[in-house]
Amino acid sequence: MKLPVDFANEVPDPLSGDRRFQLLVDAIKDYAIYLLDAQGRVSSWNTGAQRLKGYSADEIIGQHFSRFYTPEDLATGLPQRALLAARSQGKFEAQGWRVRKNGTRFWTSVHIEPVIGPGGALIGYAKITHDLSQLLHSEQALLASEERFRLLVQGVRDYAIYMLDPFGRVSNWNAGAQLIKGYAAHEILGQHFSRFYTPEDRERGEPARALQVALSEKKYESEAWRVRKDGSRFWASVVIDPLYDESGAHIGFAKITRDITERKRSQDEMDRAREALAQSQKLEAIGRLTGGVAHDFNNLLTVIRSSVELLRRTGGDEARRTRYVEAIADAADRAALLTRQLLAFARQQPLRPEVFDAGMRVRAMSQMIETLIGTSIRLELEFADPLGLIEADATQFDTAIFNMAINAKDAMPDGGRLRISARNVDEVPPDLHVPSGEKFLAVAVEDSGVGIDAGVLSRIFDPFFTTKPVTKGTGLGLSQVYGFVKQTGGDIAVTSRVGEGTCLTLYLPRTSKTPSIAALGDRELPPRRGLSVLLVEDNDTVAEFGLGLLREMGHSATRAANATQALEMLAQGHAAFDLVFSDVVMPGINGLALAREIGKRWPHLPVALTSGYSHIVVDERSQEFELLHKPYSVRELQALFDRVVAASERKKVVG
Incomplete structure (x- = not known):
């Protein structure tokens, strides 16, 4: 048969199959691959063997393979046992220390298999060795790291650090846990962690809830009372984290507990001291309130009492009777206003909130305000368009505006300018205390008066604090303003410069509700009748x-x-x-x-x-x-x- 042209001139492969196999074996440099005869003497040697063990083929062929073993292994007859195991069991696999030509040791993986001839006779052994020194060093480093971590955890004494299995049973225990809770490891391992809880917490199911929260929210944190082995209680800060293996399966919980009883005791003592201080301040305020209320009410009662006495003497003078009756009614109205101001300051006045436009309400009051402040003071109104709505007690809002206008008037004895404005704001000054996420309406009342001294500014909302003469003011006007704005969910900012004027800005929450409707609907009120x-x-x-x-x-x-x-x-x-x-x-x-x-x-x-x-x-x-x-x-x-x-x-x- 005539070959194709391309193959006719091809040079035959000069390498035999054995030669090709030897080249393949020699090309492997990470494994020592070589043969032993039936007595264990080296009969072949690859490049990987020379690199790992340090011997050239001339130096090692004919030598017994036991020279690679450590003296300790030679003393126990390990080389002979390895060949015996390979011959009797079909292979021998092990890891161990081996010795290079230069005497250094390396950790190796060894695989030996018997080589059987055509007649079933043992010809020798095939041996493969791989250097695992780097892996051993990594494993040793990991073990050392784990041991150091174990020693670290065991050395921590201020924290109880331990693990729970998925059912809440204690699976390990550090020295801090023993010190804080009083149990030795052999007393608590395998026990359920609920034994550290108070009876009342166990009755409420708090231990199970804690694990459930840790699983669902990936962490559980709390502070509560816990119970030591001797039955005494301590205030604990507790953190529980769920643990998962590499596949994501839940395998338990990590639990850290710290005894913060002393911190709680200090906090409780601080709270008691703060409460005592607040009570002292409250008593001082009550003393001031008592004096102020007594003064104002005695004045009003004097008017009422005097008017009653005069009524008894008027005879048929109807004009005088009318004047005295009106004086009594006026005194009663002022007493009611004083009471409402007190309740507003105490934030105890029940509100009747309604939705309204503050700008429209102030405009409706403008004539009264102008009458109140007099002709020497110019009233200016400025309201944004559109202006957001607020939900508040409209009467209290009116009273707040009037009280601020009265203070502004008193600050401008020689006349000046009173400016009332309103605008929508999304943020308030950072030092104010208002609910987060709210949008606000800023209602500002600004005067061009004498201003307020810095030493006085911090006290202007105190009840009965006033810089006016006794007969000129009660000191409740700005207290009412403060009480109203706080009841409404807002706050008030004050800026003032001596000789230039003062600005009070009420920050009131805006609402998306529709304005209140006074109409009763389609039906008319029934005619008034005796009930x-x-x-x-x-x-x-x-x-x-x-x-x-x-x-x-x-x-x-x-x-x-x-x-x-x-x-x-x-x-x-x-x-x-x-x-x-x-x-x-x-x-x-x-x-x-x-x-x-x-x-x-x-x-x-x-x-x-x-x-x-x-x-x-x-x-x-x-x-x-x-x-x-x-x-x-x-x-x-x-x-x-x-x-x-x-x-x-x-x-x-x-x-």
């Missing part, structure tokens, strides 16, 4: 006055001395009454609870409440029922009755 009123009042004097007032207004009135009696009377015949008018603060069932009970039993029976001061209404911020603040006028009382009766009528129509 059958159940008056609930525990004070006999007030009750007698109230019954007389209601009858003078054209209503029929019946008294219940307390809520229990009122419910009994209503149960006997609630249809006999058009309306229930109750005080809030009463012994036993209070007025708010009474109103709610009436709402459950007789949902269409109108209820109105009254109070001079009520923790209940303040604390619950109840908007369920109409509330009339004492003292009140006949006009205000009749308006209240009209509202609640109309609301009840609308409810009947809708229902």
Whole structure:
């Protein structure tokens, strides 16, 4: 057969198969690959063997392979045992120290297999050696690192550092854990960590919750009481982290506990000292309040008492009688205003918030403000367009504006400029205390007056603090402003320069609600008529006055001395009454609870409440029922009755 042209002139391969195999073996330099005869003498030697062991082929062929072993291994007969194991078991594999030509040792992986001839006779052994020194060094370094870490953890004495298995059982224990909790390792290993918790925490399921939180949130942190072996308690800072293996499987928890009892004791002592200081300051403030209130109320009572005495002597002089009656009414109004200012400062005045435009409200007040400040002071108004809405007690807002205007007027005895402005702001000065995430309306009242000295500026919101003469001011004006703005969820900033003027800026939270609507809807108010009123009042004097007032207004009135009696009377015949008018603060069932009970039993029976001061209404911020603040006028009382009766009528129509 004639070969193709390309192969006709090809040179035959001069290398035999054995030669090619030898070249392949010699090319491997990371493994020592060589043959031993049946007695263990070296019969072949590759380049990798020369590099690892340091012998050339001429130096080692014919030598017994045992010369690579350490004296310790030679003493135990390891070379002979290795060949015996290879011959009897088909192979021998091991790791161990071997010796180079220069005497240095290296850690090696050894593989020996017997070489069997065609007739089944043993010809020798094939041996492969790999240098694992670098891997051994890495493993040793890792083991050393782990040992150092173990010693570190064991050496920590201020922290209990230990592990839990996935079920919460203790799996290791350091010296700090023994010192803090009192258990030795052999006493606690395998025990559930819940034994460190107080009985009340175990009853609430706190240990299980802690592990669940650690798993779901990747960490659990808390401070709480824990129990030592001797039963004593300590205040602990606790951190629990979940542990996972390389595949992501949960294998347990790492737990760190620190005894911070001393820190808590110091904090508690500091809190007690702070509370004692606050109580001392409160007593000082009460002393100042007592003097201020006594002074103002004695002045008002003097007017009332004198007017009453003069009324007795007027005879038929109707003009004088009218003047004295108006003086009494005016004194009562000023006393009510003083009370409201006190409650606003104490942040105990129940609010009736509504949504309104502050700019429109100030514009509506502008004529009154101009009358208040006089012609020598120029009033300027400036409001952004559009201006955000606020939700606040409108009456308190008006009072705050008037109080700031009064202070501005007093700061400009020779005339000047009063500027009231409002603008939308997204951020407030950093030193103010307001809820985060809110947007605000800044209402500024700025004067060109004498300014405020730095030593006085820090006290301007204190109750009864005033720089005015005794007959010129009570020191409650700016206290009311402060109380109002705080109740509304905002804060107030003050800037002043002596001789240049002062600016007070109220930062009030803006709202996205729609403005409050005063209209009652499509239905008109029912015509005013005499009502059958159940008056609930525990004070006999007030009750007698109230019954007389209601009858003078054209209503029929019946008294219940307390809520229990009122419910009994209503149960006997609630249809006999058009309306229930109750005080809030009463012994036993209070007025708010009474109103709610009436709402459950007789949902269409109108209820109105009254109070001079009520923790209940303040604390619950109840908007369920109409509330009339004492003292009140006949006009205000009749308006209240009209509202609640109309609301009840609308409810009947809708229902």
